[in-house]
Amino acid sequence: MGNLVKATNGGGYEVWSIGFAAFSQDGYRRSKIYVKCKIHGLETTEQARLDTGSTYTVISKEVVQPIGHLLTDCGEGGCETWEGQLEGRLVKLDMTLIAEGGENLVIRQGLALVSEEWGGPIVLGYHGFLDKIRIAIDPGNKPEDQLFYFGSCQKEVDEQ
Amino acid sequence: MEKYFRNADRLQTLRQECAWMAQYFGDFPGRGAFIQDEGGEPVQELIEALGASKREGDRYLEDLIAGLEAEEQLETEKKYFVLEKQIGDLFKNGNLTDAKKIISDVPVGRSGLIDKWRRAVTDPIVTSGGPASGKDFRKDFSCIEQNSRQYRGLWIAVRDGEMLGSHKSRLALQQELEQSGALEGATFFKVEE
Numbered sequence: 001m002g003n004l005v006k007a008t009n010g011g012g013y014e015v016w017s018i019g020f021a022a023f024s025q026d027g028y029r030r031s032k033i034y035v036k037c038k039i040h041g042l043e044t045t046e047q048a049r050l051d052t053g054s055t056y057t058v059i060s061k062e063v064v065q066p067i068g069h070l071l072t073d074c075g076e077g078g079c080e081t082w083e084g085q086l087e088g089r090l091v092k093l094d095m096t097l098i099a100e101g102g103e104n105l106v107i108r109q110g111l112a113l114v115s116e117e118w119g120g121p122i123v124l125g126y127h128g129f130l131d132k133i134r135i136a137i138d139p140g141n142k143p144e145d146q147l148f149y150f151g152s153c154q155k156e157v158d159e160q
Numbered sequence: 161m162e163k164y165f166r167n168a169d170r171l172q173t174l175r176q177e178c179a180w181m182a183q184y185f186g187d188f189p190g191r192g193a194f195i196q197d198e199g200g201e202p203v204q205e206l207i208e209a210l211g212a213s214k215r216e217g218d219r220y221l222e223d224l225i226a227g228l229e230a231e232e233q234l235e236t237e238k239k240y241f242v243l244e245k246q247i248g249d250l251f252k253n254g255n256l257t258d259a260k261k262i263i264s265d266v267p268v269g270r271s272g273l274i275d276k277w278r279r280a281v282t283d284p285i286v287t288s289g290g291p292a293s294g295k296d297f298r299k300d301f302s303c304i305e306q307n308s309r310q311y312r313g314l315w316i317a318v319r320d321g322e323m324l325g326s327h328k329s330r331l332a333l334q335q336e337l338e339q340s341g342a343l344e345g346a347t348f349f350k351v352e353e
Binding site for chain 1: 252288290
């Protein structure tokens with residue numbers, strides 16, 4: 001196992017992802033993908049749902065309650081969910097996608113909606129988070145081969 | 161001060177006000193000259209043209225301009241109030257693309273609220289977080305998958321494929337594990353209903 005590479009016009013290759021890890025699916029429906037991440041400031045590791053269909057990264061308020069002082073408040077926000085309108089505060093926080101191989105990926109000042117109303121798992125959503133990183137899913141031939149690849153599309157990291 | 165004289169509407173307002181003042185104070189020597197002035201440039205000359213009371217003229221103009229500035233300020237506040245409402249609605253509906261467009265047209269420092277939202281649409285910085293631990297996640301995943309039916313609606317914590325605990329409250333579970341010294345290396349997950 002290794003990182004993904006992209007063929008370039010000149011006939012060479014460039015590294016596309018910097019890290020990879022297995023992902024999980026819900027044992028019940030097996031229609032959702034979960035990955036491991038860490039919210040900076042918390043001692044714990046989180047298993048979060050990867051959801052490009054979610055407008056924001058959504059975190060229930062009690063998860064980030066101990067690190068309220070590390071969050072940058074960005075005003076009120078909300079989004080539609082299948083349960084209806086969800087309201088909360090938009091915040092900026094640092095998060096790391098944890099790799100099994102390669103390197104971990106840090107998203108500094110990623111956008112998240114912190115909501116008291118949210119009763120689900122942490123959701124890694126689109127705006128200000130997934131739309132700023134590279135991700136790829138390899139379903140593998142069997143569940144044990146499933147891999148989640150991630151990387152940065154920002155030049156500075158590609159050059160590291 | 162002169163900016164108000166370069167604006168036709170403002171000049172008109174000033175002219176009406178001065179005409180009223182001239183009428184009130186009687187015949188000023190420069191009244192005709194003032195009313196005919198279309199360029200609106202030389203404030204000093206206009207005040208002098210009013211003649212007799214330069215001090216009163218100055219004070220009058222200062223008051224007048226302060227009033228005009230307050231009016232302008234009010235207009236600006238109204239404009240930003242409308243924009244704040246508009247951007248707020250877009251954020252509540254998750255329409256960041258349109259919100260970002262509007263925010264980019266508003267100069268920094270004009271509205272505290274809009275500046276807060278400006279932070280929200282600023283791109284994150286993505287960097288390497290150092291080498292992977294090489295730890296195998298599958299044990300935890302398999303443990304969570306196996307237990308997800310049983311613990312629906314609860315927070316659970318696992319480590320190295322072992323269930324550490326479950327609770328309705330995330331904070332309570334965290335506290336429980338902390339007290340028993342089992343928090344380190346734990347992965348938390350809220351099992352969906």
